[in-house]
Amino acid sequence: MTLTFDFDRYSSLLSQYQPRIIKNEDENEIFLEIVESLLSRNNLTPEEDTLLELLVKLIEDFEETHYKINASTPHSRLLHLMDARSLEPADLVEIIGTIDMVTEIVNSQLEITKKQAEALGKFFHVNPSLFLFN
Incomplete structure (x- = not known):
């Protein structure tokens, strides 16, 4: 439809x-x-x-x-958007990848890739560049 x-x-x-x-x-x-x-x-x-x-x-x-x-950083922007929607890391598994990967991103242990930024941008209805370091 x-x-x-x-x-x-x-x-x-x-x-x-x-x-x-x-x-x-x-x-x-x-x-x-x-x-x-x-x-x-x-x-x-x-x-x-x-x-x-x-x-x-x-x-x-x-x-x-x-x-x-x-x-702000890509990490802090992601945390803010998650907080605004009352999301837990597990809620992002289908968007980013594995729970381990999501956990590492949420804990600032792993940078968000361009592909992940695009998926997050679509999910949160924001510009994907918010999740990338310039």
Whole structure:
């Protein structure tokens, strides 16, 4: 079954959440809460997924401008996203590989590969580069 994109539904979501360039910490926090709410849901609609991608991009742009770029690491970003979705390492086995591999990545004993970063990016609906050292 192919899901189709409903532009009217997406327009309604845009109207409801009113995404815009983030100008201050309060706005950033509001959009972070919306992102966490969307991430906690199962089976996002294509419209919700598109909204999520837009909000994540707006947050990334704000944080890249207002925070130290090197303040976080691929490891800390992964832990933050896991925490936001209440995930345990075992929940990532199908995405990353074996439980041993997941454990080593979560414990900063192993770097995330490009292939794993792409899988994590798709799973968390974020840019895969978040999981890679530049």
